[in-house]
Amino acid sequence: MTSTQTDPVVDSGRAGPDAALVHRLRDGVTVQPGNGRWRVGSDSTGWLGVDGTAPPAAAVLTALQQPGVTEPELTGRVLAAHDENALLGMHLLLARLGAAGLLEHAVADRTGAAQATLVVAGRGPATLAAVPGADERLALADNVSITAVDGNFHAAVPRHHLAVRLAPRWGAVLPQLQQPRSAQELLGLLSEQPAAEVDRAALLGLLRLARTAGLVTVAAAEPAASPAPAESLRQWEFADIWMHSRSRSPRTVAGYGGTYTGRGRRQPEPAVRPSFDGATVPLPTPDLEQLRATDPSLTDVIERRRSWRTQDPDHPLTVGQLGELLYRTQRLRRTFRDGAGAEVADRPYPSGGASHELEIYPLITNVTGINPGLWHYDSSRHRLQLVRAEHGALTGLVARARAAAVMRTDPQVVLLVTARFGRVMFKYQSIAYPLILKHVGVLYQTLSLAATAMRLSLCPLGGGDADLFAAASGIDYYTEGTVGELVLGSRPVGAGDVDTDWTGEAGSGQGPATAAGGPSS
Numbered sequence: 287m288t289s290t291q292t293d294p295v296v297d298s299g300r301a302g303p304d305a306a307l308v309h310r311l312r313d314g315v316t317v318q319p320g321n322g323r324w325r326v327g328s329d330s331t332g333w334l335g336v337d338g339t340a341p342p343a344a345a346v347l348t349a350l351q352q353p354g355v356t357e358p359e360l361t362g363r364v365l366a367a368h369d370e371n372a373l374l375g376m377h378l379l380l381a382r383l384g385a386a387g388l389l390e391h392a393v394a395d396r397t398g399a400a401q402a403t404l405v406v407a408g409r410g411p412a413t414l415a416a417v418p419g420a421d422e423r424l425a426l427a428d429n430v431s432i433t434a435v436d437g438n439f440h441a442a443v444p445r446h447h448l449a450v451r452l453a454p455r456w457g458a459v460l461p462q463l464q465q466p467r468s469a470q471e472l473l474g475l476l477s478e479q480p481a482a483e484v485d486r487a488a489l490l491g492l493l494r495l496a497r498t499a500g501l502v503t504v505a506a507a508e509p510a511a512s513p514a515p516a517e518s519l520r521q522w523e524f525a526d527i528w529m530h531s532r533s534r535s536p537r538t539v540a541g542y543g544g545t546y547t548g549r550g551r552r553q554p555e556p557a558v559r560p561s562f563d564g565a566t567v568p569l570p571t572p573d574l575e576q577l578r579a580t581d582p583s584l585t586d587v588i589e590r591r592r593s594w595r596t597q598d599p600d601h602p603l604t605v606g607q608l609g610e611l612l613y614r615t616q617r618l619r620r621t622f623r624d625g626a627g628a629e630v631a632d633r634p635y636p637s638g639g640a641s642h643e644l645e646i647y648p649l650i651t652n653v654t655g656i657n658p659g660l661w662h663y664d665s666s667r668h669r670l671q672l673v674r675a676e677h678g679a680l681t682g683l684v685a686r687a688r689a690a691a692v693m694r695t696d697p698q699v700v701l702l703v704t705a706r707f708g709r710v711m712f713k714y715q716s717i718a719y720p721l722i723l724k725h726v727g728v729l730y731q732t733l734s735l736a737a738t739a740m741r742l743s744l745c746p747l748g749g750g751d752a753d754l755f756a757a758a759s760g761i762d763y764y765t766e767g768t769v770g771e772l773v774l775g776s777r778p779v780g781a782g783d784v785d786t787d788w789t790g791e792a793g794s795g796q797g798p799a800t801a802a803g804g805p806s807s
Contacts, residue, residue, distance in 0.1 A: 305393050305401065305488035308354030309380070312390045312406045317347050326388060330541065331409065334386045336379065341372040346379050354394060385411045387447070391498075393491035401453045402492040404499060405440075408447035409537040415497040417490055423466040423505040424493060428519060429527055430501055432460060441501050444531035447538045448499035456492060466505035469493055533720040541715040544639060546626055548712035555708045557621040557631040559645055562662055564672030569609030571668060577614075587738045594743035594785045595691045597775030603698050605655030607742065608648065609668070611774070614736040615729070616646050618665040628713065633665070635732040638721045643709035644729055645766070647673065647759070649683055649700040652775075660702075660758055679758035683751065690747045691773045702755060703729060703770035726770040733772060743778075743785075747771040 311317070311326070318325040319338055326347065327333035336343055342364045349355045349363050364376050383389045389412050392403040406412050418424060432441045439457045442449035452459070462475055473489055496502045522530075536542040548554065582590075597603075619632045622640075630640035637643075646663045648670065650656060659675040674680065687700040703726060711718045730746040737744035750771040756763045 305395055305485050305491055306356045307491055307494075308356050308392050308394050308400075309350060309360070310352065310354050310390055310392075311347075311350045311383075312388055312412075315388050317351060326383065327386070331387060331406075334382065334388060336382075340375050340379075341368040342376040343379060346376055350383070350389070354392060354398075354400075381413075384413045387412050391495065393488050393495065395485070395488065399453065400451075401456055401488050402495050403451040404495040405449045405451050406447065407442065407449050408535075408539045408542075410447035412448065413498075415494060418469050418493050418497065418504075420470060421468060423468050424463055424472075424497070424502045425466040425505045426460055426463040427501055427503055429522075429524055430460065431524075431528065432457070441496070441499070443500045444527050445535055445538060446500045450492075450495050450499050450501060452492070456488075459489070459492060460496065460501060463502055529720060533717045536716075539716040543715065543717060544713050545715045546628075546713050547715040548708070549626075552708070552712070554628050554712045555706055557629045557642065557709075558618065558666045559662075559664075559706060561664065562671040562673050564674075566664075566672075567605070567656055567661075567670040569612065569668050569670060570606045572610040572613055581739050584735075587735050590783045591734055591738045592784060593734075593745040594737075594777060595693050595745050595773065596778060596781070596785050597693075597695070597698055597743045598778040599652070599695060599698075601776050601779060602652045602654055603742070603774065603776045605653060607740065607776070608653060608656075608699065608774075611733070611736055611740060611742065612646065612648075612663050612665075613668055615732045616644075616663060616665050617668055618642075626713075635725075635728045637725050637728070638710070639713055641709045641713065642725075643706045643722065644725055644769075645704045645706065647702040647704060647755075648774075649680060649687075649702055650698070651684060651696050651700075652698045673759050677758045679754045682754045683758060686751055686754070687747060687771055687773050690749065690771075691745050693773065697773035698775035699773070701733070701772040701774050702750070702768050703772070704755070704761075704766050705769045706766045707764065722769055730770065730772065737774070741777050741781075743773075743775045745773050747773065 312331070314328050315326065315331060316328055322337065322339050324336040324338040324343065324347070325333045326336055336347070338344065345364050345367050346360065349360050355363075360376065361373065364372050380389070387406045387408075387410050390404060390406060391412065391414060392400045394400050404412060404414075427443050430441060430443050432439055434440075435451075438454065439452040440449060441452060441460055459472070459476065462472055467475070469486075469490055472493075473486055476489070493502065497504075519527075532539055541547060581587075615634055617633065619634070621629055621631050624630045624640065631637075631642040632640065633642050645665075648661045648663065650658050650661060652658070656670065657675070660673040660677075660680055661670040662673050663669075664671055683702070684696050684700055688696055691697065705722045705725075707718070707722070710722055714721055734744060734746065747770075750768050752763060752767040752769075755761075755768040761767070
């Protein structure tokens with residue numbers, strides 16, 4: 287027996303106040319009867335053992351699998367089958383189910399429609415907070431997110447496993463609490479709106495759910511002197527704290543990690559990106575055995591690695607050097623199937639789940655042996671394919687990279703790193719985009735070390751413009767887009783290990799102030 291995914295409702299024609307608090311098992315929770323010992327839960331929520339022979343267990347669990355039931359109704363069902371002594375067992379079972387995060391609570395109107403639902407998004411208790419007092423002034427918590435989802439509003443805060451789903455007519459309630467207000471003050475404000483018909487019981491129930499989910503706080507209860515936590519929170523931008531909390535707090539999300547969330551909804555993308563129709567340039571293949579014998583040691587390369595912006599316009603990068611760098615770092619060594627049958631890949635650097643979603647598009651302005659334009663590195667065949675020879679957005683991409691790296695001239699090559707998002711999002715839930723950014727960092731270091739060994743000028747950048755890439759390439763923004771950029775070129779003849787022309791002081795390791803999205807050191 288499994289609970290359904292409809293909003294909690296109440297029986298039509300129910301007597302009493304306009305709004306009532308109803309309870310039900312959360313979505314996906316199953317009741318598995320056994321010989322005396324029952325199990326309640328799911329693989330994602332965990333399982334709770336229940337004594338099925340205890341007087342109220344069967345009546346309570348059967349009722350909670352319905353769309354929604356009030357506590358008085360639940361009491362009536364228990365008393366219809368047992369005496370008053372069973373009520374204690376009912377309350378204990380409800381408390382255990384709530385503490386295990388297996389219950390959902392909702393405020394439903396007299397027609398049975400849910401006005402506000404406390405949703406358990408991850409793992410943790412769903413124990414209701416107290417109903418706000420008449421004089422308690424409530425305030426909206428920091429970093430509350432209110433989004434439209436399937437015709438309702440979804441409100442949540444970072445680092446919390448609970449959220450509240452609001453019917454459209456209640457969408458204006460929480461924003462009114464940007465200034466501390468009591469429930470009575472809030473009721474007055476809402477009643478002034480045109481055609482407003484505000485049910486006080488529903489409002490109090492909604493505020494109770496919001497308080498339980500951490501969406502509102504009691505203003506009078508805020509500590510008078512605790513600046514450190516507030517200051518540490520203020521340094522976070524809204525998008526950053528949400529990404530951090532979702533990707534680093536498994537208990538706050540419905541699914542985490544390699545859940546194969548895309549299975550049954552879309553087809554997985556192949557490991558090898560489909561080819562472009564433009565001109566093709568085969569790249570020379572370096573001799574790895576010779577490189578093993580002649581390359582500097584790993585320790586030497588790590589210690590000599592620096593970000594280089596200065597390039598030699600009189601002796602530009604060659605197609606052979608570009609091909610060697612790409613072969614060393616990004617070539618596809620093989621494809622194979624993972625345990626779930628999805629096609630995965632092997633390249634010189636690690637990738638979560640062997641997804642290897644990253645692609646490299648060299649945007650060339652000055653390379654000996656190849657025409658300028660936007661090219662794609664076909665890592666399975668070690669070749670370049672022309673994507674676009676000319677486009678206004680290409681000029682913008684070069685200009686942005688030049689400004690970010692604080693260079694005096696255009697870079698000979700801008701390596702545009704893209705992600706084929708579906709490669710990661712098919713498998714990973716809640717951590718897909720952060721995982722992509724980890725992969726970008728791994729590729730940055732791999733390219734940096736290889737460029738150092740080859741004595742090339744290479745500088746990773748901290749930001750870029752995915753809209754410009756979409757315009758230049760014609761690729762859908764949400765299917766594949768830039769997630770990293772590096773400027774690449776030839777290092778001046780006779781240059782040492784430090785880019786003194788850029789830093790202005792040998793060995794300082796410091797450069798001029800950089801623009802937004804500037805280079806790493």
